[in-house]
Structures are given as C-alpha cells and as structure tokens.
Amino acid sequence: xxALLDAFAAHLRQERRCSAHTARGYIADLxxxxxxxxERKRPKPHQWSADLLRAFLGQCRRSDGSRQAxxxxxxxxxxxxSFFAWLRRDQPALPDPTAALRAPKLPRALPxxxxxxxxxxxxxxxxxxxxxxxxxxxxxxxxxGLGLRLSEAASLRDDDLDLERGVARVLGKGGKERDLPLxxxxxxxLRDYRATRPPNAGPQFLVGRAGRGxxxxxxxxxxxxxxxxxxGRHVTPxxxxxxxATHLLAGGANLRQIQTLLGHTSLSTTQRYTAxxxxxxxxxYDQAHPRS
Numbered sequence: 516x517x518a519l520l521d522a523f524a525a526h527l528r529q530e531r532r533c534s535a536h537t538a539r540g541y542i543a544d545l546x547x548x549x550x551x552x553x554e555r556k557r558p559k560p561h562q563w564s565a566d567l568l569r570a571f572l573g574q575c576r577r578s579d580g581s582r583q584a585x586x587x588x589x590x591x592x593x594x595x596x597s598f599f600a601w602l603r604r605d606q607p608a609l610p611d612p613t614a615a616l617r618a619p620k621l622p623r624a625l626p627x628x629x630x631x632x633x634x635x636x637x638x639x640x641x642x643x644x645x646x647x648x649x650x651x652x653x654x655x656x657x658x659x660g661l662g663l664r665l666s667e668a669a670s671l672r673d674d675d676l677d678l679e680r681g682v683a684r685v686l687g688k689g690g691k692e693r694d695l696p697l698x699x700x701x702x703x704x705l706r707d708y709r710a711t712r713p714p715n716a717g718p719q720f721l722v723g724r725a726g727r728g729x730x731x732x733x734x735x736x737x738x739x740x741x742x743x744x745x746x747g748r749h750v751t752p753x754x755x756x757x758x759x760a761t762h763l764l765a766g767g768a769n770l771r772q773i774q775t776l777l778g779h780t781s782l783s784t785t786q787r788y789t790a791x792x793x794x795x796x797x798x799x800y801d802q803a804h805p806r807s
Contacts, residue, residue: 516549516558526601532690534666541594547571548595560602565615568595572616585619592616627754628761628791634659637745640704646711647724651737653708654721654729656701658738658752661685662759662777665752669731671720678706687778695776760788 520542527538551571552563572588596613603609629637638655641648657668667685675684681697697705712722719728729737735752742750760773774785 519560520545520549523598523601527597531597534688536666540590541597544591544594545598548591560599561606561609563612565612568612568616588619592618628758629750629754631762633746634755634758634762637742637750639745649704649708649711650721651741653704654734654737655741655755656704657721658734658755659759660698660701661695662756662763664688664756664778665731665735667778668721668752669719669729669734672718673709673712673716673720674718676705676709676720678702678709685778688780691778693775693778757788757791760785761791764788764792 523545524538524542527533527541528535533541548563548568548571549558551574552558552567555567557563557567572591575588575591592613595616599609599611599613603611638652638659641652654668657663657671658665661683663671663685664687667687670686671683675686676697677683678697681699681702683695683697685693685695687693709720713724713726715726716722717726717728721729721734723729723733738752738755739749742748756777760777763773763776764770770782770785770789773788774782777785779785
C-alpha cells in the first residue's frame with residue numbers, strides 16, 4: 516500500500532499538477548482509509564466497498580470527539596475518487612466504490628471583505644524605516660494590491676517582479692503562471708523594500724533577517740499582528756484577497772477580468788463576490804433610507 520500511495524502522490528504532483536499541500540492532504544486521507552480497512556481485514560483497495568468507505572467517513576471525528584466539517588469530509592471523498600480514477604486507468608475492470616457515495620452539502624459562506632476605509636488604515640506605511648517593518652508592509656501591499664493567495668505571496672521570487680514594467684509573474688494553483696499588473700501606488704514601496712533585502716537573501720522576495728524566505732504561516736502572523744494594531748481585530752490574508760476582488764467589482768471591473776486576476780479556474784468561484792456587493796447594498800439601504 517505504501518508503494519501504491521507513493522506512486523499516486525507522484526501522479527498528483529507531476530500529472531495533475533496539484534499543490535504540495537493538496538497532495539499531502541490526499542495521501543494523509545488515504546492512509547487513514549487504508550488503516551481503517553486493514554483493521555477490518557480488507558487491506559487492498561480492490562476489497563474496499565461503498566459500505567466500508569461510508570463507515571470510514573461516518574467515524575471521522577475531531578480530537579474533541581465532534582463530527583468533522585463537511586468541507587473536510589468532501590476533501591476525503593475527493594481523495595478517494597481521485598485515487599480510484601487513477602487505479603482504474605490501468606485496471607478498467609476494478610469496481611469503483613466511490614460512485615455510490617453522496618457528497619456532503621457544503622456551506623457557501625460569503626467572503627468576509629474589509630471595507631475600503633479599514634483597508635486604507637491597514638495599508639498605512641509604518642513609522643520609521645526598520646527593514647522588518649518595510650518587509651511586513653510590503654507583504655500587506657502584495658496580498659491586497661495583487662489579490663494574492665497566501666501561498667503565492669510566500670513563493671513569489673525576487674526576479675518575478677519587474678518594477679520597471681510594473682508586472683509581477685505569479686505561480687498559482689496547479690503550477691499555473693499568470694502576469695499581474697502592479698498598482699502604481701505600491702511600486703515605490705516594493706522598490707524601497709528590495710533595496711533593504713539582506714545581501715545573502717535567497718530567491719524569495721519576502722525574506723527574514725537570515726535571508727531565508729518567509730513561510731506562509733509567518734506571513735499570516737504578520738497580517739494578523741498588523742490588523743490588531745491598526746484595526747483592533749483579527750484579519751486573515753484571504754480576507755485581503757476577498758477585499759481586493761470585492762473592491763474591484765464595486766469599482767466597475769467585470770467578473771471575467773477579476774477571474775483572470777485571481778487565477779480562478781471557474782467563473783462560479785468568482786461569482787461569489789456579486790453576492791457580497793448585494794449584501795453591502797442592502798446594508799447601506801437599511802442604514803440610509805428614511806423608510807428603512
């Protein structure tokens with residue numbers, strides 16, 4: 516089973532071009548299924564039935580004993596479906612027990628965007644010229660100014676930024692690259708930060724004192740600390756991405772343009788932002804209309 520999962524992991528990375536995070540999650544899920552099946556004397560995938568997989572999904576619990584979220588169960592089902600689709604390429608006669616599984620209903624939560632005033636307060640240049648303060652400010656500018664995913668900001672390389680042309684080359688999900696325009700207002704700050712990067716800095720644009728690239732977790736902490744100082748509340752990097760898209764839509768950009776900038780494969784993902792604007796519209800109506 517270990518050799519089979521190693522081969523499947525290579526398929527995810529090399530053929531499907533899945534991110535390392537997705538590949539790790541799928542393999543971890545499949546190892547859990549394999550352990551569950553082995554306890555029931557069905558160690559080989561061709562012995563797995565729909566009832567066995569339903570029993571596995573039904574017993575998935577968090578460490579506190581509560582039921583796992585629908586999104587987590589959906590990911591486990593996705594891992595199983597991808598695994599059996601891969602197996603059946605070489606073994607077409609192999610039964611597919613995932614065909615009888617019913618996908619859990621996923622909640623469609625609206626993106627939590629910040630209003631423009633809150634974003635402007637958060638994006639104020641830091642007092643002083645400490646290199647770490649400039650770097651942290653640069654991270655905020657990249658996440659909101661370009662609408663980057665957290666992983667995209669962490670993997671952005673110094674040579675991906677052409678400040679003269681005002682273009683950033685971003686490596687997104689599935690290894691897909693896209694060129695993004697750099698807002699003119701953030702280019703001077705990016706140039707100032709580049710001048711203060713340590714001489715031994717590695718290829719990543721956002722680096723620490725030792726020159727090593729910042730991890731996604733470190734960048735998330737930078738955002739949260741800055742938000743607590745400026746706004747008195749917690750903010751995630753993904754909220755800055757949501758805010759970028761919501762503000763573009765409010766400013767007149769069409770969905771196709773926003774889809775391209777965000778690197779969404781499906782337009783339906785981008786369409787969530789129309790619901791955000793409608794929600795804001797009703798909130799303004801309730802506050803301002805004399806008959807509300």
